[in-house]
Amino acid sequence: MGRHSRILAALGLSLGLVAAHPAPGALAQTRGGTLVMVTVPEPPTLASYLSTSGPIGQVVAKVYEGLIDVGPGFEIKPSLAESWSMSDDGLSITFKLRQGVTWHDGKPFTSADVQYGIMNVLREVHPRGGATLKVVESVETPDDHTAVLKLSEPAPYLMVSLNGYESPITAKHLFEGTDPRNNPTANAPIGTGPFKFVEWQKGQYVRLDRNDDYWQEGKPYLDRVVVRFIADASTRTAAIESGEVHYGAFGSIPNIDVPRLADMPEIEVTTKGYEYVAPMMQLQFNTTKAPFDNALVRKAIATAVDRQFVIDNVWFGFGKPATGPIHSAFEPTGLYTTEGVTDFINVDDRIAKANAMLDEAGLARGADGIRFSMIHDLTPYGEEWRRFGEYVKQVLAELGIAAELRYEDVPTWLKRVYTDYDYEMSSNWLYGLPDPVLGVHRQYHSNQIRPGTVFVNGTKWSSPETDALMDAARIENDPAKRAEIYHEFQRKVVDATPIIFMHELEFTTVHNTKVKNAVMGPLGVYHSFADVWLEE
Amino acid sequence: MNELSETLPQGAAPGRLARLARLWRLFARNRAALFGLAILAGVVALAAIAPVLYPESPFSLAGRPMSPPFGDWLFGTDTLGRDVMAGIAHGARTSLMIGLVATLVAVVFGTTMGALAGYYGGWIDDLLMRITEVFQTIPSFVFAILLVAIMSPSIQSIVIAIAVVSWPALARLVRGEFLSLRNREFVQANVLMGMPDWKIILVQILPNALSPIIVAGSLMVATAILIESGLSFLGLGDPNVMSWGFQVGAGRTVLRRAWWICTFPGFAILLTVLAINLVGEGLNDALNPRLREGKA
Numbered sequence: 001m002g003r004h005s006r007i008l009a010a011l012g013l014s015l016g017l018v019a020a021h022p023a024p025g026a027l028a029q030t031r032g033g034t035l036v037m038v039t040v041p042e043p044p045t046l047a048s049y050l051s052t053s054g055p056i057g058q059v060v061a062k063v064y065e066g067l068i069d070v071g072p073g074f075e076i077k078p079s080l081a082e083s084w085s086m087s088d089d090g091l092s093i094t095f096k097l098r099q100g101v102t103w104h105d106g107k108p109f110t111s112a113d114v115q116y117g118i119m120n121v122l123r124e125v126h127p128r129g130g131a132t133l134k135v136v137e138s139v140e141t142p143d144d145h146t147a148v149l150k151l152s153e154p155a156p157y158l159m160v161s162l163n164g165y166e167s168p169i170t171a172k173h174l175f176e177g178t179d180p181r182n183n184p185t186a187n188a189p190i191g192t193g194p195f196k197f198v199e200w201q202k203g204q205y206v207r208l209d210r211n212d213d214y215w216q217e218g219k220p221y222l223d224r225v226v227v228r229f230i231a232d233a234s235t236r237t238a239a240i241e242s243g244e245v246h247y248g249a250f251g252s253i254p255n256i257d258v259p260r261l262a263d264m265p266e267i268e269v270t271t272k273g274y275e276y277v278a279p280m281m282q283l284q285f286n287t288t289k290a291p292f293d294n295a296l297v298r299k300a301i302a303t304a305v306d307r308q309f310v311i312d313n314v315w316f317g318f319g320k321p322a323t324g325p326i327h328s329a330f331e332p333t334g335l336y337t338t339e340g341v342t343d344f345i346n347v348d349d350r351i352a353k354a355n356a357m358l359d360e361a362g363l364a365r366g367a368d369g370i371r372f373s374m375i376h377d378l379t380p381y382g383e384e385w386r387r388f389g390e391y392v393k394q395v396l397a398e399l400g401i402a403a404e405l406r407y408e409d410v411p412t413w414l415k416r417v418y419t420d421y422d423y424e425m426s427s428n429w430l431y432g433l434p435d436p437v438l439g440v441h442r443q444y445h446s447n448q449i450r451p452g453t454v455f456v457n458g459t460k461w462s463s464p465e466t467d468a469l470m471d472a473a474r475i476e477n478d479p480a481k482r483a484e485i486y487h488e489f490q491r492k493v494v495d496a497t498p499i500i501f502m503h504e505l506e507f508t509t510v511h512n513t514k515v516k517n518a519v520m521g522p523l524g525v526y527h528s529f530a531d532v533w534l535e536e
Numbered sequence: 537m538n539e540l541s542e543t544l545p546q547g548a549a550p551g552r553l554a555r556l557a558r559l560w561r562l563f564a565r566n567r568a569a570l571f572g573l574a575i576l577a578g579v580v581a582l583a584a585i586a587p588v589l590y591p592e593s594p595f596s597l598a599g600r601p602m603s604p605p606f607g608d609w610l611f612g613t614d615t616l617g618r619d620v621m622a623g624i625a626h627g628a629r630t631s632l633m634i635g636l637v638a639t640l641v642a643v644v645f646g647t648t649m650g651a652l653a654g655y656y657g658g659w660i661d662d663l664l665m666r667i668t669e670v671f672q673t674i675p676s677f678v679f680a681i682l683l684v685a686i687m688s689p690s691i692q693s694i695v696i697a698i699a700v701v702s703w704p705a706l707a708r709l710v711r712g713e714f715l716s717l718r719n720r721e722f723v724q725a726n727v728l729m730g731m732p733d734w735k736i737i738l739v740q741i742l743p744n745a746l747s748p749i750i751v752a753g754s755l756m757v758a759t760a761i762l763i764e765s766g767l768s769f770l771g772l773g774d775p776n777v778m779s780w781g782f783q784v785g786a787g788r789t790v791l792r793r794a795w796w797i798c799t800f801p802g803f804a805i806l807l808t809v810l811a812i813n814l815v816g817e818g819l820n821d822a823l824n825p826r827l828r829e830g831k832a
Contacts, residue, residue, distance in 0.1 A: 256789050313601045313616055378775065383789065386771060391616055393776075394597050405775035408688050 033534035034224040035515065037247035037525075038236050042203065042229035047186040048168050049121050052128060054250055057165045059206050059227050061526045063104075064168030064191035067095055067114065067147075068159060069528075070276065072521045073332035074434065076159050080109070080169060080192065081147075090154030090477045097145040101215045103171045104196045111141035116172035118149070121180045132161045132438060154475040156482060157435035164193065165276075165526035166434070194220035194530040203229060214530070221533035240267065240510055246534070247518065249273070249509040249525035255316045258508050268513050271318065271506040273524020275329035278432030278439065279507070280322055283392065283500040284417075285425050287461040291363055291372060292424060295496050300357035301425075302344045302500040304395050311503050314387040318508060321345045322501035324490040325440050327432040329504075329522065334483040335436060342494045344501075351398050358399060371400040377416065377426035378407045385427055392427070418454045429505060430455055434522065436486060441470045444493060461498030562822035569818020575811035579804075583632050586625035594618065594626040594778040605796045612796040614787055620797060624804050627780040631808065634691070634764045634779075635757040638698035642760075643753045645699065646706030651737050653707070654714025665711070668704045676701035680763055684772045691774045694767060698760045709752055713745035747823035754819055758812040765805050780805045 043055035048064060069079040081095040101109040118139050122129035135155045140148040151158070161167055169192070174185055189197050194216070195208035208225040228245060230236045237257045239245040243266065253261065262269040283305070285292040292298055311319035320328065323338045323345065330336040347353060363371040376396070378389040389405050396403040408416070416422050433439030442448045442455065446462035469489045476482040494501070509525065511518045517531040563569055592598070598609065598619040605612035611620035653664040671679075680697040687693035717723060718741070726736050767773055768781030769788075780801040787797025 254789075256792075260792075383771065383786070386775065387616060387786065389775065390595055391597070394593075394595060394616075397593070397596070406688070407771075407775045409685060412688070 030221050030516075030533045031218075032221070032223050033536075034226055035222050035247060035529070035532060035534060036226045036228060036245045037249075038228050038230055038239065038245045038252050039248075040229070040236070040250070040252040041231070045186045046189050046197070046200065046206070047183070048165065048189075049117075049129075049170055050125050050127075050181065050186065052126075052166075057526045058249065059208075060168065060189055060191075061165045061193075061523070062195040062208055062225055062529050063189045063193045063197050064164055064170065065193045065528065066164035066167050066169060067162040070160060070163045070434065070521055070523050074160060074275070074330075074522060079164065080114075084159075086477075090156075090475075091151045093149045093151070093158070095147045095149070097147060098215055099145055101192050102213055103173075103192055104190045104211060105171075105174075107171065107173055109169075109171075109192050110144040111139075111147040112144075113169055113172045114147040115139040115141050116176060117169040118167070121170050121175055122167055125180045126167070128161075128433075128438065129167065132158070132166070154477045155437075156473075156475070156477050156479075157437040160434045161438065163523065164528060165523055193528050195222075195225055195528075205229065216530055220528075220530045222529065225529060237261070240512070243512060246512040246515050247509070247525075248511070250507050253508065253510040255318055255508065258318075258510060259316075261510055266513050268511055268515075268518070270509050270511075270519055273509055273519035273522070273527075274507045275327075275522035276434050276524065276526065278327035278329045278434075279429055279505040280327055280432055281319070281388075281429045281502040281505050282322075282427070283425060283502060284428050284459050285461075285498060285500075286421055286423050287459050287498050288421065289424050291361065294361050296357055296361040297363065298497040298500070299342070299344075300354040300361065300399065301396070301401075302497050303347055303357065304350050304354035304399055305344075305392065305500065305502070306350060306395075307345060307503050310388055310391060314384050314391065315503070315505070318506040319503040320506065322503050324494045324501055325444065325499070326436055326486060326490055327504055329432070330436070334479060335486045337483075337487040337490055339487065340491045342491075342497075344494075351395075354399050365400045369400055370402050373402040373404070374424045375406050376403045377413060377423045378405055379427045379429065380408055380410050380413050381429075388427055414454050417458045418456065419452045421451075421458070421460060426458075427502075428458075436489075437470075437474050441474070443499065445470050459498040461496065463492070463496065466492050559822045563818045566814075566818040566821050568814045569821070572811040572814025572818065575807055576815055579628050579808050579811065580632065582625055583628035586622075586629055590619070590622035590625055592622070594622045598622070602790070602794045602797075604794075605800070611800040612794070614783070614797045615790055615794070620783065620800055623778050623783050624780065624801055626778040627783060627801060627804065628808075630691075630777050630779040631761045631764060631805075634695060634698065635760040635812075638695045638702065638760040638764075639753055639756045641695065641699035642702035642756060643706060643749065646703035647710050647742075647749060649703070650707040650710025650712075651714055651742065654711035655718055655733070655737055655741065657715075657718075661711070664707070668707050671700070671704045672708075674701075677763060677766060680767060681770065681772060684767055689767075689772045689774055691777055694764055694772075694774065697767075698763050701763070702756055702760065706749070706752055706756070709748055710745060713748060714741055717741045717744055751816055751820045751823060754812060754816040758809045758816070761805070761809055761812070 039055045039058045041055060043053060043059055046056060046060050048056050048060040065080050067079060067081040069077040071077045080098055080101065082098050083096045084093055086093050097111055103109060118133060118136060123133045123136065135151045135153055135158065136149050137152050138150045140150060171190060174190060175183055187200060194211050194214045196211045198207040198209050200206045206227040210220055210223050214220060230239060233254045236248060237253055240248055240253055241261065258269055261267045285298050287293055307321040311317060324341050326336050328336050358371060365371050376389055376392060379385040386407065393403045393405055417426050430443065431439050443457055444462060444466055445457065446467050448457040449460055450456050466489060469485050473482055473485040476485060509519055514535045516533050516535060520527050520531055595618060597617045599613055599617050601613060601615055601617040603609055603613045609619050609621060611624065614620055649664050649668060653661040680701050683697035683700060684693050723736060723740055726740050764779060765781030768779045769785035771785060773779050773782045783801035784798040787794065791798060
């Protein structure tokens, strides 16, 4: 109680200061104010170069920046790099860096920071950096404001991943000669972004203040961003309802409360801003275990499950039926297609059709009406996944498949699926990430059957054709040709159905209508907030 | 020695039937206990006829999700369209089964520990009671959560967890009874006659310590049902078995929109636990006449 009132007092004081010193001239209408957002759970550190953990990104994306920014429709926009050009063979990318950018400690930003940040920090310690930046053989720095990335092979997925959330550029003078895993700035980041880190009261809030020397003229509009940590879900709902908190993303406001909040005039709800992570819900098979080694059996189950029912009744309507391995968020880039892809969504008489397919597969019903028994493992992430498993079990029962549900703790389940492959069918969900090379290939390529590594190919399914398609797409720089390859890939994968694509999970961002420009493209809350402003 | 044991201070009434009748009279004097017994009988009947009333699995998707009660479905349907009443009927079987089996396991184990400790005393008593204390110092519900989480949720692991957290109280109770009976003349006489220890424990002392065990055991059934409901509520129930706690847990997120999903199973838990407590109270009155007179 005492702690809360102290925060409130601090906030009140800051608002008072704003009122006492109104921003000058033309910007008066849009400049100023403190944005309070809520993040769940509290991040373990503020080292986004070391962990992709969501809460870290939500806070630190305001402090660190990347070479580029990702705009609506996955458009690549300038950020620390003003412009860039790619050599014809796709093996070198030359970035012209912005002049006059300084770190929050006052030191100038140069190409040496880019070189050190990519080669010595991100490539070494970032969880995805090792894979994404593997193709970067060196970063050359002909002058202080030019950085040239030398690649071992063309990498069409590289540009999009150089944004400030995925590939934050860190200061060389703070990292050189230290172990990036133990850098003192891990909990007090120093970046180039629109907001400077001020303090982190553990268990309460992180305070970020406006960077007055920011390179974008007149931005950011906000004077301050306060990220609050409120453990109890209903307290978060109450806080946004009362206007005490302005902004909450990634399920920090429970879905069940969202429809009610959406009806309030001062609150806005959007499911946009998650295209970058492209989360997808799936049922995956161990394709080495009979009878799931038979594609017909897998497709029978894919036919039987009613995706819309699951979305409406388990996920409270937040979701969109999935059509294949690539998320529909990729539609603007041309990679996504439904053409020629087996359609499991618009099916009549699901159960009858699925039963016919199982008959065809030679799995006759026994005297008790049961074709076979199996164990269905549930994703141990909470209530919804359990409800989903209960639904699947009932559908399987209608197909004459006696399923038993198994619910274990996370490490045991991960080991079962990704190390021991000791399962038959399991629910799961993975991020599609901003390019199929980063988020999709890992589940289908034969070289991604890596016992002990989680969230890779756990179905053990692969085919020479799809391997070849993925290998080709990885180095194809021509967007049209690349799209063609991925269209074929979607047809092939859905035809084999090693994974039943259930639905694209929709997260919600709930914010006060006073907050303008709340979601600026696919990065959503992982964006820098330089354009966000508060209406008086 | 038979003559000796028959001259126990307790055996005033001749014949087994007459004694039972006397117990019933004492029990029936407590109106609340009769009320509890009636409810309990109802729950047992519901559990017995559940497969007849609802032959389909209680998990089957019966109809439109979140249909309100007293329409097509007596108590409505839940978020997936499962019949809440079918869940309550099948859940009664689970609750009673878990309550009884877990209690039985706890009673057998607790009584053994307590009997050995109380009868032999000395270092055996010290050892067994220190072990009991180790279990007693851990908060029982937290301990049960831990055990189920380690063993993975299933009916067996839940029964084991409940038994493990329930036996220590009984062990202490039985030890106390044995300590006081151990030094009574009829036991001393049996020792002098050379009766083996196990026979003295089972045939001579245990029957005389039975009343408090029965009372404590009956109340333990109620606690076991509560623990099971709590575990299921937290998502640690057997995912393949319908239970009241599971229904409450599954419905709590939609309490504002569909109050019936967790309300009716909640009432089932309340009534059953209340009934068992009332019955336990009645048993206490009937079996512990001294206490009853003290109250009057």
